[in-house]
């Protein structure tokens with residue numbers, strides 16, 4: 001659970017009535033990752049992302065999930081042992097050793113995939129074989145479950161890293177495999193390499209079977225949308241199911257910047273020569289937000305050399321953690337934040353603030369008032385002071401683009417709580433367009449420590465780092481399928497989706513994509529509902545992968561131009577481009593056609 005909120009996903013409290021709502025509507029749900037028409041590359045092969053490598057900065061990946069193996073294990077005929085004309089699980093099998101009979105180690109069974117979709121997938125999924133969701137396997141040790149991994153004695157060279165999995169050759173809606181209908185073996189991992197949280201690199205063909213588990217399940221959800229499953233064989237599959245992925249796994253710190261090893265994560269993907277980078281982390285605290293960081297410059301350089309850079313814009317809207325205000329010379333203004341005792345189920349022993357303004361001429365004197373009513377004033381410099389029972393770490397810094405940041409980290413002397421009201425009085429000697437951010441140890445999108453009692457609390461400009469990079473295509477999220485709240489409307493922007501112009505004046509959102517109540521893979525043989533700009537960005541990555549398969553010479557700038565030009569306008573987007581929708585809604589079919597007709 002720890003810090004999984006930092007990923008660009010929306011975590012929603014489980015509410016029972018939603019399950020009922022979902023179940024009623026389930027028959028209407030849209031699989032947003034399956035295109036409405038079929039496309040082919042210049043050699044006549046279907047567009048599936050084949051040959052494209054995508055790097056994802058994320059929580060990691062469940063490398064054993066059945067959706068993440070290529071169906072390259074060959075075709076198999078099976079023996080109808082009991083002669084009833086259909087594949088009978090636990091009885092029928094594949095005569096692998098060719099001795100004319102089905103031995104105990106040749107019997108077929110199925111993995112009953114878990115339905116963790118709160119009713120998005122139909123009821124009745126579990127306890128029976130569903131050809132479009134479940135996976136067949138050879139129960140080679142006859143224990144009636146699918147075994148895999150090094151603990152069970154399997155090796156890197158074993159198909160699917162364990163007992164072999166299979167799917168029907170054709171998309172089967174009737175939930176049974178008829179006699180004579182062949183099976184396709186799954187074999188090679190779609191995951192090429194993983195930089196683990198501990199810095200160890202796992203590689204397919206060498207030691208991928210040893211890969212650490214996805215820390216939160218987030219990366220597994222992202223991967224399901226892009227490379228999951230088998231086009232033509234299954235109802236649900238990702239947009240580019242024959243692309244390959246590489247993961248750079250984030251390790252969170254307890255204080256900002258919460259991910260400190262971005263350079264390592266980005267450079268790993270650069271060294272691996274990925275075609276596309278996907279950014280699935282969003283931050284704001286202690287960041288200049290102007291695209292000037294060394295980390296963002298790595299991304300810019302990758303984009304200049306052709307790599308497509310795409311990131312979730314963030315789910316920051318509605319969190320009350322941003323103030324936007326215009327300070328006038330001599331004015332005195334006070335902002336108030338409230339910090340709770342507990343934050344995301346842990347004691348809140350740190351609250352953080354940063355104040356940004358886009359010039360170096362303006363001097364702002366900041367007087368902080370602690371919850372125990374002690375004050376301290378700051379005009380420049382950096383260091384640590386004590387105010388009441390609190391330690392205050394402060395620093396004033398200027399970015400290469402001339403953004404000034406005054407930041408404060410507040411804790412108590414002995415790791416006790418920071419609960420209470422924190423006040424900041426600002427006096428400026430000139431005009432300044434000010435941004436004031438807050439976050440605490442929860443790092444939550446929802447915001448446990450928040451600004452309060454101010455009409456300057458705003459969401460007008462809240463795209464998150466590192467999607468603030470000049471090169472990054474930042475993706476907003478709109479609702480498909482079902483909303484969670486009374487304000488959610490299918491087709492409209494998600495009410496949490498980050499919006500606006502960046503601090504530099506750059507349009508913060510490039511395009512939007514399906515982000516709310518999309519269907520994807522989850523850890524441990526499951527399907528899940530996956531939402532957020534975390535879900536929107538992988539849709540765009542999948543589209544970019546299809547474009548690249550068609551023309552591998554496309555650069556970041558060209559892909560961006562195609563996606564901008566072909567994004568759709570409708571009654572929800574209004575006139576585009578604009579600060580909420582960017583250039584409109586992703587339209588993958590239009591983008592491919594546009595490229596083909598060029």
Ligand SMILES: [Ca+2]
Pocket residue numbers: 080081082083084085086087088092
């Ligand atoms: Ca049978």
Ligand SMILES: [Ca+2]
Pocket residue numbers: 094095096097098099100101102103106
């Ligand atoms: Ca046999």
Ligand SMILES: [Ca+2]
Pocket residue numbers: 111112113124125126127128129130134
């Ligand atoms: Ca099932």
Ligand SMILES: [Ca+2]
Pocket residue numbers: 139140141142143144145146147163
């Ligand atoms: Ca077994």
